[in-house]
Amino acid sequence: MVYPQGMIDRKEEVRRVGTALRRSPIVALLGPRQCGKTTLARQFVAADSLNTFDLEDPTSLARLNEPDLALRGLKGLVIIDEIQRRPDLFPLLRVLSDRRPVRARFLILGRASPELLRQSSETLAGRMETVLLHGFRVSDVGASAQHRLWLRGGFPRSFTARSEKDSFAWRREFVRTFLERDVPQLGVQIPAAALHRFWNMLAHYHGQVWNAAELARALAANESTVRRYLDLLSGLSMLRQLPAWFENLRKRQVKSPKVYVRDSGLLHGLLGVAGLRELQSHPKVGASWEGFAVEQVLMAVEPDEAYFWATHQGAELDLLLFKGGRRFGVECKRVDAPRLTPSMRMALTDLELERLYVVYPGEKAYTLAERIEVIPLHEWAGSTARARRALGRG
Numbered sequence: 001m002v003y004p005q006g007m008i009d010r011k012e013e014v015r016r017v018g019t020a021l022r023r024s025p026i027v028a029l030l031g032p033r034q035c036g037k038t039t040l041a042r043q044f045v046a047a048d049s050l051n052t053f054d055l056e057d058p059t060s061l062a063r064l065n066e067p068d069l070a071l072r073g074l075k076g077l078v079i080i081d082e083i084q085r086r087p088d089l090f091p092l093l094r095v096l097s098d099r100r101p102v103r104a105r106f107l108i109l110g111r112a113s114p115e116l117l118r119q120s121s122e123t124l125a126g127r128m129e130t131v132l133l134h135g136f137r138v139s140d141v142g143a144s145a146q147h148r149l150w151l152r153g154g155f156p157r158s159f160t161a162r163s164e165k166d167s168f169a170w171r172r173e174f175v176r177t178f179l180e181r182d183v184p185q186l187g188v189q190i191p192a193a194a195l196h197r198f199w200n201m202l203a204h205y206h207g208q209v210w211n212a213a214e215l216a217r218a219l220a221a222n223e224s225t226v227r228r229y230l231d232l233l234s235g236l237s238m239l240r241q242l243p244a245w246f247e248n249l250r251k252r253q254v255k256s257p258k259v260y261v262r263d264s265g266l267l268h269g270l271l272g273v274a275g276l277r278e279l280q281s282h283p284k285v286g287a288s289w290e291g292f293a294v295e296q297v298l299m300a301v302e303p304d305e306a307y308f309w310a311t312h313q314g315a316e317l318d319l320l321l322f323k324g325g326r327r328f329g330v331e332c333k334r335v336d337a338p339r340l341t342p343s344m345r346m347a348l349t350d351l352e353l354e355r356l357y358v359v360y361p362g363e364k365a366y367t368l369a370e371r372i373e374v375i376p377l378h379e380w381a382g383s384t385a386r387a388r389r390a391l392g393r394g
Contacts, residue, residue: 008156010036010140014043016131017107021077024129025097025105028083028120030112031133032237033182034174036156037109038081040133044107045079051104055082067092074104083110083120084186090123097127113186114235134237135159135263137299143378146361150292151276153265164275171269175199178238188232194219198229202239203261203270207287209310210241210256230259238262242294245307245320251350252312260291267291286334293332293359294319296381309351317347317356329356336360340368348372 017040020027029037038054045051051074053060063070067089071078080089093106110116112132120128135154138146152158152167155174161167179192179199201218205211210230212223219226233239240260246253261267267288273279279288298306303321310316319330329347331338338358348356348371358374365375 008136008140008160010040010136012137012139013040013131013133017041017044020129020131021105021107024127025102026093026124026128027105027107028128028130029107029109029133030116030130032155033111033178034155034157035133035135037133039156041079041081041107041109045077049079050074051076051078053078053080055080055085064089071096071104076104077107078104079107079109081109083108084113084116087116087119090120094124094127097124111182112235112237115186132237134295134299138296138378138381139300146378147276150264150289151268151279153263153268155263155265158265167265168269168274171265175266175269183232183236186236190229190232194221195229195233198226199233199238199261200270202230202233202259203267204284205259206261206267206284207258207290209244209254210259238266240291240295242306242308242319245309245351251315254310254312258308260294262291262295264288264292264295289334289361290318290332293377293381296377297330297332297359300381309347315343315346315350317343317351320351320353327351327353329353331356331358333358333360336362338368338374340372344368344372 017027017029021044029041031037053064053070055061055064064086071092080086083089093108096104097106117130120130136149136156136159137154138149141149141159149159151164152161153171155171158167158170158174161170175196179195183190183192183195198215198219201215205215212226215226216223230239230241234241238261240262241257242260243257244254246255261270268274268279271282271284273282279285282288297319301321301323303323305322307320308316308318309320317329318332321328321330329351331344338360344356344358347353354371356372357380358368358372359377359380360374362376365373365379367373
């Protein structure tokens with residue numbers, strides 16, 4: 001089946017941006033290249049509107065030669081795409097957003113990076129709300145496309161490609177251009193080949209606890225170098241560092257973060273996995289599905305804080321979520337019918353969880369024990385309202 005990108009309704013993301021625009025005079029929609037920011041913005045303002053500026057378009061750049069003259073007279077919603085190319089616009093946006101009455105609101109689009117977040121937050125403090133966009137979620141594509149989303153990842157052009165081969169080729173090219181073009185444009189002076197070796201190596205450690213010494217030995221580098229690489233790719237939304245939760249439980253607990261490649265499609269591209277059948281027999285299939293489920297749950301729930309928990313005695317919990325001052329646990333199991341385990345009971349008791357949810361790729365929801373429920377991933381992640389209700393009832 002062909003999925004034209006424009007026909008996929010990203011209603012949850014549209015809702016988030018619309019809500020932010022009603023609250024704040026400036027909204028920053030940030031995310032990796034090709035994650036669908038521009039397509040989403042066009043649902044608010046037409047592409048040919050005079051209120052739209054694309055800073056990769058010479059015409060838009062020419063219109064902004066005198067930015068004050070170009071922007072001051074505009075009314076309604078103004079969209080500025082690729083804002084990272086003109087951070088000098090931030091002081092002017094601050095002035096324009098402070099006018100009373102408000103004449104225009106600004107939706108600025110850019111590639112997520114620590115430096116852009118720092119510059120914008122410093123200049124536009126109190127005036128700007130940030131919405132992070134990553135890729136399609138199960139609620140966007142539907143339960144029937146869950147396995148396709150897992151294999152190809154959430155980048156629109158990867159997901160909507162005509163074949164698995166085309167999707168795989170797109171992802172491999174994305175990794176290459178990201179390292180050779182996008183990273184240097186941010187002023188990062190790291191050889192693309194070195195960063196690619198690190199990223200590829202980390203794909204094989206996907207879902208494991210971070211071990212800087214082991215990665216450093218494998219790459220013949222020092223620990224500070226691999227830590228710098230990790231922080232860089234995490235800041236650019238390519239990796240997730242899920243911190244460990246530890247407290248005084250009279251148990252030896254893991255304190256290093258778990259590391260995931262955030263987009264499952266990019267993970268499979270780095271592992272050289274092109275098709276679903278190949279993925280299902282791959283040694284990293286369990287870790288891959290865990291990372292996919294973790295990302296989908298976090299996007300659906302939007303917790304206040306998220307951690308994993310593990311002890312040196314073998315007890316663990318994939319996600320410890322804090323929402324409204326309450327604690328919930330999530331276990332991600334790629335099995336046909338999850339069963340109750342001693343680790344689940346230990347997590348429920350030791351962490352004082354209100355509920356523990358076991359997310360799996362099946363079809364049926366059922367109760368394992370008091371305060372422990374099994375829920376299909378498509379039912380949980382396919383409905384943000386369902387996920388929030390689950391946490392809300394406690």
